[in-house]
Amino acid sequence: MEAHANPGTPAYQRIAATYRTGITSGELSPGDQLPTEHAIADRFGVARQTVRTGLSLLVAEGLIVARRPHGYFVRRREHMIYRPQEKSRPRPVTPEMVDRFSQQIADEGRVPSQRIEVTLVQAGPDLAERLRVEPGVPIVARRRVRFINGEPTNINDSHFPLELVKDSEIMSPAYIPRGTDQVLADLGHRQDRAIDEILVRMPTPDEIHRLGLGPGTPVAVHYDTGYTTDGRPVRCTVNVLPGDRHKIVFERSWL
Template sequence: MESQPAYQRIAATYRTRIASGELRAGDQLPTEHTIADQFGVARQTVRTGLSLLVTEGLIVARRPHGYFVRQREYMIYRPQEKSRPRPVTPEMVDRFSQQIAAEGRVPSQRIEVSMVQAGPDLAERLRVEPGTTIVARRRVRFINGEPTNINDSHFPLELVKDSEIMSPAYIPRGTDQVLVDRGYGQDRAIDEILIRMPTPDEIHRLELGPGTPVAVHYDTGYTADGRPVRCTVNVLPGDRHRIVFERSWLS
């Protein structure tokens, strides 16, 4: 370990202390001056070492107070919940809000609606030509006021024009039921999950720190005759989610 550059030894030391539980979520690290004295290096070397841990998502810098072990409160994300019947409640609250409220946390969301040109990924899934105008219903979901994930649904314009989907207001019965009422009920869906680094737009919308990967869940819904009528893109920061699949054995 001594052969490593000093900044890497500093990062390794505090990475180990966090992994072992010696330093817990919310704990403050020693000051840069204290660490510099401990390792016999300049404070800039300490900053370089700690910046590695910031990039890895292990600590956060809160100037002028110092560095703290990052607190992680995961949301359990269950892709299979989408296909289950939506429970009817007096408030007709969506699944996300029900789940988070049941955990004693405060859910909220910001909704925007716009007409956009389909990029290659959406064009392929909705079976339209790239550049075709489609409707994007963009949502950022929040837990306790902090952005948690992106839930952007996309629809062919001719299927949803003049419907509630075109309004940024919350739709109590849900967009899937709007499609049903317009004759485009979904018979099946294809789920795709990929892992990548976020785009600049996703970093901005989710207020992501350096080095935070995201899981991207494409959920494309089809009518009984195989026509794609919706493609929802869920962007899940890796430091805020645990993805859980539940399976039943078929006899």
């Protein structure tokens, strides 16, 4: 495993290229431990600080993780398949009703969990535009972080105009088996269409904290805004999907 580089390439870049090639070629597998900093320094004839600089590039790229004091390991990638179209499909009503995320992850043999909190936030420009409210007015945020096998996987934050849900169970952080869309319908605000918007950007500090993101990890942001028959937006859900943990899949059919 040796990457070819120009003679003038800095040593730290040669180190990064060598182990990057080993990972992308499959020579190094997820979970494999890299040689120690001392061993790499001896191999390339450089100082350990140069080794750290080279390996930090791979950490930033999401290829390896540092586990002090044990060393560096090839990152395991267990992607979640994210299907935006699933939102509009009917949910079966059963006594054991669980949300789609939990059912999907459990079916894959992994352990789902989530943390929910409800708070009032001031509508920023993005949410104000989508919910058609004045910027800065209080709206209800039902904030949720989803976990797979105890690791944070994505953010699923739903936002509602305060006057629509202030006296409903949406204001409680407890899990709602029938779902918030059905709560809205029971309140007289049934949705009959939604607009999906997906953009890719770098995460905010809050998103980095909530998801435990490493340096250089981009996120896909899925805005899902639901409308009633008369065209009123009553919900805007913001899904934040780390790029190293998700595969976005759209399914289409021709009838």
